[in-house]
Amino acid sequence: MSLSLIITEPENSFSFPFFSFKKQNKDISTKTHRPRERDREMGRAPCCDKENVKRGPWSPEEDAKLKDYIEKQGTGGNWIALPHKAGLRRCGKSCRLRWLNYLRPNIRHGDFTEEEDKIIYSLYASIGSRWSVIAAHLQGRTDNDIKNYWNTKLKKKLIATMAPPSHHHLATATSSSPSPSHYNMINSLLPYNPSVSTNQLLTPHQGMMMTMMGQQQQQLLYQEDMGSLVNSPNSNKLIMSHQEDSQEQSTNNGIMLLSDVRSGSSTTSTVTRVKMEHLDHQHHHHHHEEDERSMSSVVMEDYGMEEIKQLISSSCTSSNNSLWFDENKTEDKFMLYY
């Protein structure tokens, strides 16, 4: 059995469910204190006069002014003009952020529930770090809050759960036997759950692979981890390789996930091929093999290529309470299924 997946990868960045990296192709010196002259040269006017606006934490007085003004006058559809009208020495962007993330009614902070965690996991697996979309599905939560929560707590929680006891990285060999919660976590992560029954659980690494495949932009984390995957002495072996030539897509038997669900505008310069192969381990037969197979082989071996394609691309409802998206929908019309 051989399964190949081709995943598009945007030119300037890549992300993994838990990590993201950006190529540093910017002039770092302009990153901070970017001169306003340069903004003008580059065709971008500053959003406000930075020298005459207050920055940093908001005082209760400022909060009251802003809240009072918006409650009485509304935003007027113009955040730039709002601070002046409200008598605030603040940038319009700052006012907008303060209102949206802190002052507007029915905002909830802290104490995320298990249910919210699940929703975040599932949505993240499906659509990545599109916090505003995720926030739209969590009553009273802001994108900033969710982002912070993910970066400071949820990601660590997930990593801790995923990490096999004897290994220090996410994507390491599958020889150890993870805990049941391990599997539960993985399966709550899966963006798609088409016809795999709840007892057909993936190993953490296979689940991780599936999660990766659901991402809009995909890549791998560490070369080191790749090495451990490739060298894993298990019956199911993951082989990853990069290729610059997307021409090969057409000749590959694999599944293509052209899945920039964000806007469809992403350019693709390189392609990462993810290949899952079942290898004949004639020299690696040992008494654990059956156990390992029963644990980890349910995922791909039982499906033909066309079935795998269907699994990934089909829009089927979930058999449990995990969530998934219809990626054909536009951003505003994302459908959430339970």
Added chain:
DNA sequence: AACTCCAGCAACCGCGTTGTC
């Protein structure tokens, strides 16, 4: 008590997208 470290989070920044003229 003084200091360091670090998690948490509010706020900022840059840039892509959208709206308007």
Added chain:
DNA sequence: GGACAACGCGGTTGCTGGAGT
């Protein structure tokens, strides 16, 4: 359809307070 303005998003920064030494 091009230029410009404004919005909105996601990544990043940096402040703060609590824990540890």
